[in-house]
Amino acid sequence: MLLVAGPAAAQADLFGVVADAESAGPIVGAAVVLTDSAGTVRGRGAGTEGQFVFRGLLSGRYVLRVTALGYAPLVDTLALADGERRDLAVSLTPRTAALGAVEVEAIEGAAVREPGLTRLRPADLAALPTLDPGGDLASGILAQPGVSTLGDRGGQLSVRGGTPTQNLVLVDGIPLFQPFHLLGGYSALPAGVVRSADVYAGGWPARFGGRIASVVDVTGRTGHKRRVGGAVTASPVLLGAEVELPIVPGDMSFLGSVRQSVVEQSGEALGIALPYRFSDAYGKLHARLDATSTLQGTVLFADDEGDLGINGNRITTRTEAAGGQFFSISSAFAAAIDVSAYWSRFTTTFDPIGAPFREASAETFGGRFGYVYYVGPHTVRTGIQASSYLFQYSFQPNAETGQNTSEGSIFVDADLDLGAGVRLEPGLRVQTFPAQARTTSVEPRLLMSWATGPSLFRAAAGVYRQEIVGLQDQRDVGDVFTAWTTTQTAFPVPTAVHRLVGWEGGFGPVRLGVEGYAKALSGQTILLDGRLLSTNGNARGVEVTAALRRPGLRLDARYGAQSLTYRDAERTYRPPFHRPHRLSVDGRVERGPFALAAAFQLTSGRPISEVAGAYLDLTEAIARGIPIEAASGPGVVLFAPEPYGGRTPPYARLDVSAEWAVRIPGARAVVQAAVLNATDRANVFYYDALRAEPVNQLPLLPTLGLRVEVE
Structure with missing residues (x-):
C-alpha cells in the first residue's frame, strides 16, 4: 500500500x-x-x-x-x-488451479473475432487438431474464413482476394518474405513460442504499411525469468524441442525452439509420397531493464526442400531473420517510445525437369522509431520507418538481375475515446520511394467502433500501397518460385482501397459476428503466360462467425462468401485463389486428462486454366540423331487462350485428434493420436496434362505423437 x-x-x-x-x-x-x-x-x-x-x-x-x-x-x-x-x-500471480486451456477461457468469457481483426492466442492454437502435439501458428491462420490456399502444399496464402506476396508478416517486428513451410499447416513458428498473433484481413491502422492484402503481427513469448523449462515433441511429422531459462534471474531470459521434419521418411514407411523436408529455429532474449523498460533480440531460421507436383521438380526456400527492440514507458518521457532494427533474407531455387534452373533472393534491413503519447483516455501514435532492399533473380543460367531500392515512411494514428462506447481511430501514412523516383504515397486510414451492451459495431476504410512485388507463375500451382522486385517504372504502384463494416455480439455463452468487405484493387503486377501485366480487380465478400464457450467445451464455425474478379488490358477472369464459398467448423472437448478435437473444411474448387493439349518436345533429341521411337524431351503444355476457364471439384477435409495428458514428476506428458483427411477424400491439387491424370492433395495420414513439457 x-x-x-x-x-x-x-x-x-x-x-x-x-x-x-x-x-x-x-x-x-x-x-x-x-x-x-x-x-x-x-x-x-x-x-x-x-x-x-x-x-x-x-x-x-x-x-x-x-x-x-x-x-x-x-x-x-x-x-x-x-x-x-x-x-x-x-x-x-498465476492461478494455482490446474485448468485446461478450454476451461480457463470459458470461465473468463470468450474473446472472439472483432470486425477487421482476428486475435489469436495460445488457447486458440491449442484447440485445433494438428499432425503433432506441439501445434503451429499456421493452423490458427488457416482456419479464418477470409484465408484461402491453393492446396495442402506450397505455403501460399491469399487473404480476401490478394496474392500470397501481398501479405505483411511480422515476427517480433521483423518482416518475413516467406513465413510458411511448403507442407501445408506449418509455419516457421511452433505454437509453443507464440504469445499472440493479430491477423488483419483489412482496414489495419497507419502504423502498418508496404502491403495491400493483410497484416499478420506475431509476438513471441518471453522465456521464464525465474526457472528452467522446456518441452520435447516427437511425431511421424517432426521432432522438436523448446527451452526457456533465466540468464539473469528475475531480469533476463532466453526462449528457443528447434524443429526438424521426418515426414518424408515416415511417408516412405507408409507407402505415401510426401517429398518434403523442412526445419526451423527461433530464439528470443528478453531483458527487463527497469520497472517499465524492456530490451529484446530475436533470431529466426527456416529451411525447406520439396516437390509440390511429386514429379521431380525440386524447390528450395530459406528464411533468415534477426532483430532487436527497445521499449520504455515512464514518467521521464510522459509517453512511450519503441525503437527497433531488423534484417531479413529469403532465398529460393527451382529446378524443373526440362526447363532452366532458377534462383532468387530478397533481403531487407531497416529500423523504426515510434512514439506513443497519452492524453487522458486518448492515445496518439507517431513514428518513422526506413528500409533498404536488395533483390536478385535469375530465370536463365548466367543471366542474373539485381536491384537495390529503399523506402521511407512516417505515420500518425490516434485512438480517440469519445465516450458512450464510441471510439474513432483516424490515421495517415506517408511513404516515399526515393530510389524509384515515385510520387510520394499518401494513405489515409479511418477506423470507427461503437460498443453498446453486448454488441460491437465497427467500420473501417483506408488506402494501401505496395511498391515491392513478388512474382510467381500464376498458372502453375506446382511452381511457387518467387522473385521479388520493384514495380516496373511503366506500371502504377499496386494499390488497394479497403472498406468494411461489421458487428459482433454475445448471447450467453455464444458469440456471433458478421462482416462485409469490399476491396478495389489497381495496378497489381501479375506474371501470367510469361508476361508481366498490370491488373485491376475487385474483391467483395461477407464472413459470418459463431463461437460457443463452456468449461471443457469449445466450438467455432466460420463461413465466408467471396466474389473476386481481375481485369487486365485483354480480359477479365477469376484468379486461381478465388474460392466463392468457404466453411470451417472445429471443436474441442476436454474431460479430465482426455481431449478430443476435430476440424472440418468445405471449400469451393479453385479456378484452373484448361489444357488444350500437351506433347514432348523432341527437337533436341532428333537433332542429336536419336531415333524418334527412342527419343524423349521436356513436356510442353498448351493452355486454352482464356485463363482459369475451369474449376477443380470442391475441397473437403476432416481432421481429428485425441489426447491423453498425464502428470509425471516435474513434467506433463501428452500422447496424441491424429488423422489428417480422415475420410481419405481425393481432393484435386491440379491436373497433370502429360500424364492425363489428376494430382491429389494430401491423403489420409495417421500419426501418433508425444509431447513432454518440463514444469
Missing part, C-alpha cells in the same frame, strides 16, 4: 507495466481499473508490453484493481500527490 499525502487540486500521472509474478513476462490485455474516492471509474487495457497509462488524475486516494486471464486479481490502494508522475510495476 502506497500513501502519499497532498491537496486535491493539481493533476497526477500514472505509468505502469503489468507482468507475471513468476516469469516476469508482460501480460498483454490485462484490465487495469482505477476508482477514485467519489466512485468515478477509469479503465485501461495493458498494451503489447503490458503497459498502461492514466494521465490527468486529480490528487487523492485511488483503488487499483488489475485482472487478467489465468491470474489472481490484484487490488491495492494508491495515493497520488499534486503534479506527481509515478512509475508502477504490477505483478500478477
Whole structure:
C-alpha cells in the first residue's frame, strides 16, 4: 500500500507495466481499473508490453484493481500527490488451479473475432487438431474464413482476394518474405513460442504499411525469468524441442525452439509420397531493464526442400531473420517510445525437369522509431520507418538481375475515446520511394467502433500501397518460385482501397459476428503466360462467425462468401485463389486428462486454366540423331487462350485428434493420436496434362505423437 499525502487540486500521472509474478513476462490485455474516492471509474487495457497509462488524475486516494486471464486479481490502494508522475510495476500471480486451456477461457468469457481483426492466442492454437502435439501458428491462420490456399502444399496464402506476396508478416517486428513451410499447416513458428498473433484481413491502422492484402503481427513469448523449462515433441511429422531459462534471474531470459521434419521418411514407411523436408529455429532474449523498460533480440531460421507436383521438380526456400527492440514507458518521457532494427533474407531455387534452373533472393534491413503519447483516455501514435532492399533473380543460367531500392515512411494514428462506447481511430501514412523516383504515397486510414451492451459495431476504410512485388507463375500451382522486385517504372504502384463494416455480439455463452468487405484493387503486377501485366480487380465478400464457450467445451464455425474478379488490358477472369464459398467448423472437448478435437473444411474448387493439349518436345533429341521411337524431351503444355476457364471439384477435409495428458514428476506428458483427411477424400491439387491424370492433395495420414513439457 502506497500513501502519499497532498491537496486535491493539481493533476497526477500514472505509468505502469503489468507482468507475471513468476516469469516476469508482460501480460498483454490485462484490465487495469482505477476508482477514485467519489466512485468515478477509469479503465485501461495493458498494451503489447503490458503497459498502461492514466494521465490527468486529480490528487487523492485511488483503488487499483488489475485482472487478467489465468491470474489472481490484484487490488491495492494508491495515493497520488499534486503534479506527481509515478512509475508502477504490477505483478500478477498465476492461478494455482490446474485448468485446461478450454476451461480457463470459458470461465473468463470468450474473446472472439472483432470486425477487421482476428486475435489469436495460445488457447486458440491449442484447440485445433494438428499432425503433432506441439501445434503451429499456421493452423490458427488457416482456419479464418477470409484465408484461402491453393492446396495442402506450397505455403501460399491469399487473404480476401490478394496474392500470397501481398501479405505483411511480422515476427517480433521483423518482416518475413516467406513465413510458411511448403507442407501445408506449418509455419516457421511452433505454437509453443507464440504469445499472440493479430491477423488483419483489412482496414489495419497507419502504423502498418508496404502491403495491400493483410497484416499478420506475431509476438513471441518471453522465456521464464525465474526457472528452467522446456518441452520435447516427437511425431511421424517432426521432432522438436523448446527451452526457456533465466540468464539473469528475475531480469533476463532466453526462449528457443528447434524443429526438424521426418515426414518424408515416415511417408516412405507408409507407402505415401510426401517429398518434403523442412526445419526451423527461433530464439528470443528478453531483458527487463527497469520497472517499465524492456530490451529484446530475436533470431529466426527456416529451411525447406520439396516437390509440390511429386514429379521431380525440386524447390528450395530459406528464411533468415534477426532483430532487436527497445521499449520504455515512464514518467521521464510522459509517453512511450519503441525503437527497433531488423534484417531479413529469403532465398529460393527451382529446378524443373526440362526447363532452366532458377534462383532468387530478397533481403531487407531497416529500423523504426515510434512514439506513443497519452492524453487522458486518448492515445496518439507517431513514428518513422526506413528500409533498404536488395533483390536478385535469375530465370536463365548466367543471366542474373539485381536491384537495390529503399523506402521511407512516417505515420500518425490516434485512438480517440469519445465516450458512450464510441471510439474513432483516424490515421495517415506517408511513404516515399526515393530510389524509384515515385510520387510520394499518401494513405489515409479511418477506423470507427461503437460498443453498446453486448454488441460491437465497427467500420473501417483506408488506402494501401505496395511498391515491392513478388512474382510467381500464376498458372502453375506446382511452381511457387518467387522473385521479388520493384514495380516496373511503366506500371502504377499496386494499390488497394479497403472498406468494411461489421458487428459482433454475445448471447450467453455464444458469440456471433458478421462482416462485409469490399476491396478495389489497381495496378497489381501479375506474371501470367510469361508476361508481366498490370491488373485491376475487385474483391467483395461477407464472413459470418459463431463461437460457443463452456468449461471443457469449445466450438467455432466460420463461413465466408467471396466474389473476386481481375481485369487486365485483354480480359477479365477469376484468379486461381478465388474460392466463392468457404466453411470451417472445429471443436474441442476436454474431460479430465482426455481431449478430443476435430476440424472440418468445405471449400469451393479453385479456378484452373484448361489444357488444350500437351506433347514432348523432341527437337533436341532428333537433332542429336536419336531415333524418334527412342527419343524423349521436356513436356510442353498448351493452355486454352482464356485463363482459369475451369474449376477443380470442391475441397473437403476432416481432421481429428485425441489426447491423453498425464502428470509425471516435474513434467506433463501428452500422447496424441491424429488423422489428417480422415475420410481419405481425393481432393484435386491440379491436373497433370502429360500424364492425363489428376494430382491429389494430401491423403489420409495417421500419426501418433508425444509431447513432454518440463514444469
